[in-house]
Amino acid sequence: MKGLLIKDFKLLKSQTNFFITIFIIGILLMVMQGSPIIPISYGTLMFSMFTLSTISYDEFDNCNAFLFTLPVTRKQYVLEKYVFGILVAVIPWAVSTGISVIYQTIKNPGEDLTELLISAPVMLCFALVFLGLTLPVQLKFGADKGRMAMFGVMGVIVVIGFVIGFVLKSLGIPLEEMISNLTTMGLAGLLGAILTFCAVLWVISYSVSLKIIVKKQF
Amino acid sequence: MILKLENVEKHYEQFDLKCSLEVHKGCVTGLIGQNGAGKSTTFKAILGLINTDGGKIEVFGKEIKSLSAKDKEEIGVVLSDSGFSGYLTVKDILPILTSMYSAFDQNDFLKKCRHFSIPMDRKIKEFSTGMKAKLKVLVAMSHNAKLLILDEPTAGLDVIARDELLDLMREYMEQGDASILISSHISSDLEGLCDDIYMIHDGQIIMHEETDRLLGDYGVLKVTAQEYDKLDKRYILKRKKEHYGYSCLTNEKQYYLDNYRGITVEKGNIDEVITMMIRGEEK
Numbered sequence: 306m307k308g309l310l311i312k313d314f315k316l317l318k319s320q321t322n323f324f325i326t327i328f329i330i331g332i333l334l335m336v337m338q339g340s341p342i343i344p345i346s347y348g349t350l351m352f353s354m355f356t357l358s359t360i361s362y363d364e365f366d367n368c369n370a371f372l373f374t375l376p377v378t379r380k381q382y383v384l385e386k387y388v389f390g391i392l393v394a395v396i397p398w399a400v401s402t403g404i405s406v407i408y409q410t411i412k413n414p415g416e417d418l419t420e421l422l423i424s425a426p427v428m429l430c431f432a433l434v435f436l437g438l439t440l441p442v443q444l445k446f447g448a449d450k451g452r453m454a455m456f457g458v459m460g461v462i463v464v465i466g467f468v469i470g471f472v473l474k475s476l477g478i479p480l481e482e483m484i485s486n487l488t489t490m491g492l493a494g495l496l497g498a499i500l501t502f503c504a505v506l507w508v509i510s511y512s513v514s515l516k517i518i519v520k521k522q523f
Numbered sequence: 524m525i526l527k528l529e530n531v532e533k534h535y536e537q538f539d540l541k542c543s544l545e546v547h548k549g550c551v552t553g554l555i556g557q558n559g560a561g562k563s564t565t566f567k568a569i570l571g572l573i574n575t576d577g578g579k580i581e582v583f584g585k586e587i588k589s590l591s592a593k594d595k596e597e598i599g600v601v602l603s604d605s606g607f608s609g610y611l612t613v614k615d616i617l618p619i620l621t622s623m624y625s626a627f628d629q630n631d632f633l634k635k636c637r638h639f640s641i642p643m644d645r646k647i648k649e650f651s652t653g654m655k656a657k658l659k660v661l662v663a664m665s666h667n668a669k670l671l672i673l674d675e676p677t678a679g680l681d682v683i684a685r686d687e688l689l690d691l692m693r694e695y696m697e698q699g700d701a702s703i704l705i706s707s708h709i710s711s712d713l714e715g716l717c718d719d720i721y722m723i724h725d726g727q728i729i730m731h732e733e734t735d736r737l738l739g740d741y742g743v744l745k746v747t748a749q750e751y752d753k754l755d756k757r758y759i760l761k762r763k764k765e766h767y768g769y770s771c772l773t774n775e776k777q778y779y780l781d782n783y784r785g786i787t788v789e790k791g792n793i794d795e796v797i798t799m800m801i802r803g804e805e806k
Binding site for chain 1: 615
């Protein structure tokens with residue numbers, strides 16, 4: 306798996322200029338808008354999306370076939386994509402959060418950082434949820450069809466959300482009250498709930514991806 | 524036995540593969556056939572890249588599905604239509620190979636890259652066809668694999684580049700007890716390299732023979748219709764109608780030379796044999 310990780314980081318390195326541009330845009334947006342959350346959300350999502358790009362690189366020119374002749378198993382390939390996904394989400398997230406905290410501290414000395422420190426992990430979770438949903442789709446359908454399939458997946462999620470809301474309402478269970486109850490859980494409780502949700506989603510996502518790759522023929 | 528395929532089947536909508544072959548320790552085995560004959564499908568089946576519909580494949584005496592990552596370190600592969608991402612450089616693939624193969628010989632690999640003028644810092648997608656082909660073969664040979672599986676390693680190369688690669692393979696075989704399974708649609712590549720050759724057509728192995736016997740004992744008789752009628756047909760494998768009578772493929776050229784004075788017997792070569800096997804009719 307280490308070899309595959311090196312490969313993906315080398316591919317990331319080959320796009321250095323693109324990521325430097327993203328970094329600069331994130332900083333500029335933060336300064337211009339005066340919003341320290343922008344580089345965290347923007348940076349984390351853009352970097353984590355590169356995991357999907359590595360799948361496109363692997364598919365380009367049928368490279369996948371050769372990759373699976375190397376001493377790696379299909380399970381290791383899938384696991385590597387998830388590990389790489391976490392690394393390229395968490396590292397830029399930590400760096401951008403650090404920059405945002407420094408910016409906020411310099412710009413508004415003494416200001417409470419609680420809001421920023423609550424928003425930052427939520428942004429990380431958002432990126433991880435995004436990856437958890439998109440990785441199996443990308444592995445199944447590839448780069449081009451994957452985009453179309455992703456719209457379908459999002460549509461299905463919206464419909465499921467709508468149906469759940471409708472069913473709860475029909476059963477007389479107040480959804481708004483449930484959501485407001487979440488905020489009473491406190492910061493630690495809320496983060497715990499979000500992290501648990503992410504972890505469950507990733508376990509399901511990984512299992513689905515593994516089944517897709519095991520069945521795939523090259 | 525290093526590699527064994529026993530009645531391996533793969534069915535597609537318009538193509539069926541049914542193939543058995545063996546690669547022995549210390550031998551170079553060739554697989555030759557036209558484009559679309561089933562060479563790449565056979566290689567993909569051996570490498571576990573496609574699921575088969577029947578039969579058995581064993582590498583190093585193990586079912587391919589039970590090969591561990593460590594076992595796969597003993598296999599070097601060249602695929603005709605696949606390789607490392609074109610967005611990587613040779614410098615990029617060095618740490619990848621180092622971490623994947625415990626026997627990767629970086630110094631020797633770099634020495635050979637320099638010898639073949641392969642650029643270190645340029646992206647692989649910018650390489651010429653020849654450079655890409657040489658890099659694929661060098662990578663396959665870089666980690667002291669016991670089995671090289673080379674699918675069309677010389678495709679698209681000029682004569683000089685082909686010769687250089689074939690020399691590399693000969694050198695590799697001289698080093699120890701490695702084995703090679705190589706496919707090509709260029710028969711001359713295989714004639715000078717392989718110990719035995721399988722011919723594949725429409726997904727079926729239509730012939731297996733030792734190269735020495737193929738080149739030494741096989742021949743094509745060129746006879747008139749009257750001469751054909753008088754021929755002992757025990758050693759005639761195939762015949763083909765010609766404007767002068769018949770051309771006949773035999774695996775006992777000397778028998779006809781000794782017993783039928785005056786008939787024309789041409790020395791066999793792989794091209795001639797495969798053409799007769801595919802286009803010829805039963806005697």
